Amino acid sequence: MQRKPVLIAFILLMLTCGLPLAAQANTPSLSLNGFGTLGVVHSDEDQADFVSSMLMPRGAGHTSDWSAEVDSRLGLQLTANLTPRLSSVVQVVTEQQYDGQFRPAIEWANINFDVTPELSLRVGRVILPVFMNSEYRKVGYATPWVRPPLEVYRTIPVSSIDGLDVSYRSRIASATSTLRATYGQSDSTFPYTDSAMGRATAEARAREGLTIGNTVEQGNLSVFAAYSHYRLSIEDFNPLFDVFRMFGPEGDAIADRYNVDDKSFEVISLGARYDPGNWFVMGEWAQTSSRTFLTDNRGWYISGGYRLGAFTPYLTYANQRIHSQTSTPGLSQPGSEALDAMLNSLLQGQPQQKSISLGLRWDFSSSMAIKAQFDHMNHEGGSRGYLVNSQPGFDPGGSVNLFSLALDFVF
């Protein structure tokens, strides 16, 4: 269903490659920009795959010793400034999709109208600003790391929503405040391993999605806070809960507690960054809550780096914990053991981990950087962490080391 707009966007991009890209302020203009990452990652765990997003099925470890599919992507963006107040952005990102194929998908496609210089309105596929670095989480060049810390960024893998976005910028003394509200819906297909250890996909639908976020910048300091609320459904899991319902009121109670059928899903996130030039430190904290089998999570990270000319060594510590029950007695009726076990395996499949990452970014050219990063991840509470595609020989609750190399560029 998405194939046609992608094709049109590509044709548009190709057509405009040949046009002179003017940057005049008052005449209509088109600009083409791009970003990309060519990255490889090695994992020392060969019985499961490390992936950078829950939307991808193939990664490093079991599928490939060194995987180029985890971090590599290419983004192309066409910005049309139609009048000084009206502009349009189309961004197409090619990366690994839910079926393991590299395919372009429309990340953003919207029309922006500046009602006043401070107030702007966007309609279309717009940014979903759940976290501090959400807007450029796929632009490797814009961040110090090989990938944003998964303990926070994995929780909401989606970075766009179909709907509208209102942004209001104001000044409070010498600080700039940007208040943004986004409303809309999004569908995303994600891969998972079913109870028969087979590969399956499911669709998560977020409806009535409202995100309100505020960024305050003053000098070298930037502070961010956001609240998001969605009505989330993953219908593919309903059949399991329908079986629970056959066990009467007790089964109904379990289904209502753990299913993902038009359930309220909340995210609260906070972040701050201080960057005086020679060094930087930033951190984020995020909490998700819902009455579903997805459990309630808290994740946070703190990251800092020091700039020595073209080299930036950095260190990150991150942690994600579940703060709701990860097991349930289930129905505990005769014959319900297999069903209870399935529900418990869903609950235990939710990740808990802490990690420490050490890396070096080298800005060897004006629009390119090379990064090398070592990650040590500890899987807590017997979880699989963020590993997918685990094999019978996999032992949960252990630790995994990763080594990543990435070339990031912008143009």
Added chain:
Amino acid sequence: MPSRLKRIGCGLLFSLASSMAWAEVVVVVSAHNPLATLTRSELADIYLGRTSRFPNGQPATPLDQGESSPIYATFYREYLGQTPTQVKMHWSRLIFTGRGQPPRSLAGDRAMVDFVAAHADAIGYLDDVHIDERLRVVTID
């Protein structure tokens, strides 16, 4: 003898330092623009795309010199405390969200003088030896 050499050496160093100090990067607007001073944070807001207006509410169009020119690095280091890489990272955060494009880039001080002189909304920077009566130097404090 050694002390005299030292004196000469010091004098040479002094004159070198002062001649370097004369070749300064200054921020300019058109003489038709009433703007006389900006704070460092106001200048940073204009150059980093956080505002498109001068403090008096008039539209502001910032202009850059070539990204690889020494004056570009000097301007961003002295007035914004940032390296060219940091500036590039900053813009890569805004461009890919459609929230802005970096300032238009002009090739050299002469082009800067002519453009700023002809546009009341323009603000630029150049080596102060190129200043003429069509421009006003903005005091940055």
